[in-house]
Amino acid sequence: MYSVMKKVAFGSLMSLSSLSYAESIWQTIETEHFNVHYTQGHKRWAESAAHELELVRDKVLEQQNRSLEAKADVVVFDPYHGANGFAIPSTDQPLMALFTTPPQSDTVISNSSGWQQLLILHEYIHLVHLSQPNRSTWRQTLRDVWDPYDIALAIMPRWVAEGYATLMESKMTGRGRLFDNYTEALLTEFARQGALLPYSALNNGNDSYLSGSMAYLIGVRYLAWLEKNYGEQTLDAVWTRMQAVESRDFDEAFKGVFGDHPAKLYKRFVAEYTYLSMASAQDLPELDAKLWHDFKFDAKNLRLSPSGEFIAVTERDSKGRTELNIYATKDNEKAEKDFNEKQKALLIEDPKDVADNAPDTFGRIKKHTLTPSNLSGIRYARWKDENTLYFVASVQKPNNQHAVQGELFQWELDDNQVTQLTTDAGIRRFAIDTKNNAILAEKVRYGYSHLVNLELNNGSETILSNNHLGDTYDYPEISENGNKLAYLKSGLNQNWQLYVRDMQTQNSFQVPTPKGYQFLTQPSWSKDGNTLFYVAGVEGAINLYAYDFSKQQLLQLSQGQHVVSFPQQLNDNELLYLGVSSEGPDAYTLEINNTVSSVTELSNTKQAPKLSNAAVQLDDAQIYQQPLQSKPYDKWDHSASMTLGSQYYSASTEVLHLGIKGSDFLEEVSWHVGLSKSLGDSTLVGGFADVKMQQGNTEWQAKAFSLELDTAAQNRGAEVAAMAPHILQKTGFSAQVSHSYRQNMLSLTGHAAVHASELDTGEGKQDERWLRLGLEQSWQYDKQSFAIGQQIKAQWLDGKSGESDWQGYNLAATVFGKAFHMPLYIQVEQAKREDSQLNLGGFRSSLIDQNVMANTIYKPDLPFFAGVAERYQGYGGGMAMSEGAPWLYYQQHQLDNQVFGQSYGVKWTTWFNGRDWSAKFAPAGISDLRIDIGLSRVESERFENENRAWLGLWFDL
Known part of the structure; x- marks a missing residue:
């Protein structure tokens, strides 16, 4: 049976492996002061960054007389298809993460000499600013050996x-x-x-x-x-x-x-x-603008339908929840009528009362709402026809299950159906060519931004622009007749420029801009295609402009009265736009002819002026062409840190963990060696050595351990089952291999684990061997305020203790979700052993886990061996006030079909285990750090009802 199980285990893992995505292969460029790590496709960006890093370091040293004492790791990648980066300060393991996708024209980070230069300088300043060594000898010595303390002293x-x-x-x-x-x-x-x-x-x-x-x-x-x-x-x-x-x-x-x-x-x-x-x-003149609609918080990307009867807008609330809403553009006559009737009735009832002033707008009637599913987002929505909108949402990359990029989706209003139209497109903003059933979009991949034509019928792609690092394109806009394409472009050390391309001749024309402008974005065509509206900033004000092609004249429509955005022509003489205030954007209409003035002073240069008078400045940004030697990433180049953890469980014991933990930068190989000892009693003592290796979606783990557990010495030792051993000594080894697969919100993980140990319970020593096969599946569907998901865990075990063979299984099913933004879950567990016993109670730690004591049902509010049985059943559920908040929970335990007890209370767990990128690249002494907190009421007929508490700070490799 044991050999058969082995074959099944590895066969299952090979099947899962065939479903996996291609593994990212990392390379490293080593310079004097930096190790630049990058994946396939980012080589050119990383080579240029390596040059820029050394130049930035020299300039910052000159400016501040400060530098990093340690060599910094720099990771170059693109996990979110957006402009960002982060730094993790440390005196001996400083980190910079550089996201290669450049910023768009309407963001607060669009004003730069070059995205690469700005990003590197910003993140390097973080490291130099926060990673300076302490001049106290003992504090710096502690920082050198203990990562959590090092990071804590760096925080500002x-x-x-x-x-x-x-x-x-x-x-x-x-x-x-x-x-x-x-x-x-x-x-x-x-x-x-x-x-x-x-x-x-x-x-x-x-x-x-x-x-x-x-x-x-x-x-x-x-x-x-x-x-x-x-x-x-x-x-x-x-x-x-x-x-x-x-x-x-x-x-x-x-x-x-x-x-x-x-x-x-x-x-x-x-x-x-x-x-x-x-x-x-x-001195600002009055602007002939009227409030058209009062949005509740954030709104962007106004888009009128072809008929002008509807308008699409993406809205976001203060918690970051997003919707795509469709409003009717006609006046809300019903709301106005209801208001007037209410005021009339008020004065009839009390003639001396004073009626409410009418609001500036009665708003618009909302017709349709699309809520994004599974946190994919809704961006850049625009109309294909009166019933169909296209938009971009984030989708998992085909070759990387840990990264996302923009893909095109279609929303049909009449049946509320959403369909994905592209795969592996990697697009951001786009325009729709209805004549040819194509889109013209900005595509970003590996830091390269360019314009492409994507034919939706066959998926063919044609590049429409240069494809150079340092150039960024944005806001492609096609005129209503399809003859002209407007788009924005920015090059190194330049302001954004606005161009119009004749789609027939392919000739391009640079649209005039006001002298001294610095911000330029959001072009929009008039209905007749003769005028191009856009937004530009001059001398601290954001204004609306219009370029009239028939008169070859630039007109200014506002003078800084509003922070304006997203202009759209509503009718022949009215412009609709968003005006930003401290409460968010609202929609206004502007009588164009009443506010227009001609702009006579035009910008005559693409170069952006430098406004700093600092003595030390960087040279103009550039993309450095000199190739640099790369080498395969070295997963054996490790750093290490002391680890210190403690766990307190009022039901069992308080344990102190002391050890050393290390890993390479990408955590492809991690290890942890340590000792654990109960404080104040003799409940638990032991040592362990863990190692974990990751390659793509496959993970290998091994653990050597030696422990002694005194069940009677626990804080609630009197509750230990009569069948439980008094002293349990165990020394051995365990190993596990697992493989995961993820497709959007569906994930599968299969594993095989083996264990070999010598067990002594005071009745003689015996060998223990077992094999476990497991499969975990989860799925979820998230609509922000509402979500539902499920998870199933199934494990089969086959083992031998001494001369006795035993088998068993573990099953757990969970249904979880959200209602009114409140997370909820219901869980059912069942475990059974034949010719062996299950042990209920105790806690997981750096020393003890499921691969050390496979027949233990860990429950932190019960002591180890609180119950012993062949079969366990658990039922429970919980709710939280918001995501990340503590859980209010209930749990019932049954042993051999008899109720053992129940517990209810509050619990909360968090850990740094690579769920986000900042934790993934954290120093070894920070990664895998776990925090457990709980307070519960435990009730049972077998012992006195009591309040229990636990608090744990430990490493879960």
């Missing part, structure tokens, strides 16, 4: 860390968010409304519109204000003081040189910024 308030990196990004390039016209216009508008964030909300926001971005946008301006008023060296002294022999946090270091708490000086900064913003508004 978010607004400080992001604000300072943004400040340096701007000072050293002359571009960046400090000099961004769009950002300045937004903050000016917020200040005029008295809506700049209080200091208490500057770090993480307060659910108000754009508040999560203010650590960057306001943080950089506050720090620049401090430098201007107190001097650059005063601010720089804060960073020096934070690494002093005397221990100081940020507030203490700040107050020592500035003389006041940062919150107090922030109030002064806000007052000055608000005063200047209010003063600049005094």
Whole structure:
């Protein structure tokens, strides 16, 4: 039986392996101060980045007299098909992650000499700023050997860390968010409304519109204000003081040189910024604009239907939940009638009362709503015809189950059907060529941005533009007659430029722009195709412009009264647009002829001016062509850290774990060696050595262990079953191989595990051997406010203890989901053994897991061996107030068809195990760190009812 089971195990894993996606092959470019790791396709981007990294390091050293003492790891990849990056500070294992997809024209990070240069400078400043060694010998020694302490000392308030990196990004390039016209216009508008964030909300926001971005946008301006008023060296002294022999946090270091708490000086900064913003508004002329619709929070991408009867808009609430909504454009006569009748009735009942003023708009009637499924998002929606919209959503890449990219979807309004139209397209914004059943889109892959024509009938693709690193395309827009294509393009060290291509002759024309502009985005054709509307920023204001092709004349339609976006021609004389306030965007109409003025001073250069007067600045951005030697990624190049963990369980014991943990940068090989010892009693003592290897979607694990468990010494030893051994000693080895497969929201994981140990229960020693085969399947369907999913775990075991053969199985089925945004789950468990016993109770730890004690049903609010039986059944469920919040739960236990007891209470678990990319690349002493917290009421007829608690901080390799 045992040999047969082995064949089945490996046969199952081979079958699963055939379903897996292609494995990413990593390469490394080693320079003097950096190891740049990249995957296939990113070679050119990574080579250029390696050159830029060394140049940035030299300039930052010159500017700050600071650098990294350790060699930094840099990972180049594209997991989200969006512009981003992050850094993990550490004095001995600093990390930078660079996402290669460049930013789009209407973002606050679009103002750069080049995406690669801006990103590298920003993330490197993070490392230099936060990874400086401590001048206290004992603190730095502890940082060198213990990663959690190293990271803890590197942490600063978010607004400080992001604000300072943004400040340096701007000072050293002359571009960046400090000099961004769009950002300045937004903050000016917020200040005029008295809506700049209080200091208490500057770090993480307060659910108000754009508040999560203010650590960057306001943080950089506050720090620049401090430098201007107190001097650059005063601010720089804060960073020096934070690494002093005397221990100081940020507030203490700040107050020592500035003389006041940062919150107090922030109030002064806000007052000055608000005063200047209010003063600049005094000379603004009135704008003949009317409120058309009041959106509740965030809205973007206004799109009128071909007939003009409907408008599509993507809306997002304060929690980040997104919908694509369709509104009728005609006036909401019913709402207006109801309002008037209500006011009339009010005055009839009380003639002396004062009626409500009519609102500026009664809004529009919502006709259709599309909620994205499985968190894929809805972006860039536009009409194909009156009943059909196309949009882009994120879909798992065909060759990488850990990354997503944009694919085209179709939404049919009449039957509410959504269909995916492209596979492996990797597109962002697009225009629809209805005549040829094609789309013209910006495609991004491996950092290259270009325009393509995708024919939807056969999937053929034609490149319409240059395909050079450093060039970025955006906002393709086709005129209604299909004769003209407008699009945006940005090159290195340039502002965004607006072009129009004649689709018949293929000749291109650069559309005039106002002199001194810096922000340019969102072109939109008039209905007759003779005028192109767009949004541009000049001198801190965002305005609407229109270029009339028949008159060859540039017209300005607004003068900074609103932060405008997404212009659409509503009728012959009205323009519809979004105007942004501190409460989010709302839709307005503008009488075009009443506000128009001719622009006579036009921009005559593509180059963007550098606005910094800093003494040390980077040279112009470029893509470096010199090839660099690459080598296969070395998974045996490891770093290590001391580990310290502790677990307290009121039902059993308190355990201290001490060890050493190491891994390579990508965690393809991880290991953990340590000792565990109960504190205050003799319940548990032992040692372990774990190793884990990952290759693509396949994982190998092995564990050597030796432990002694004294069941009677537990805190609730009196509850231990009479059949339980008093002393259990076990020394042995276990190994497991698993393989996972994922397709969108469906995942499958199969595994085979073996175990061999010597077991001593006081009645003589015996060998224990077993084999386990398992399959885990899960699926979910998530509509944001509502979700449903299921998970099934099935395991079959075949083993031998001494001279006795035994078999068994474990089954668990879970149904989970959300209702009204509240997570819920219901779970059923069953386990059975033939010719052996199951043990109920105890907790998993770095020393003990399912591969060490396979016949244990771990329950943290019960002691080890609280119950012994051949069959276990468990029923339970729980709910939480929001995702990530603690669970309110209930659990019932049955042994051999008899109720053993029940528990209910609160529990919460989190861990850093590669579920997101920042955890994936965390130092060895941080990754796999797990936190368990619980408080429960345990009730049983076998022992006294009691409250139980547990708290664990340990490593789950």
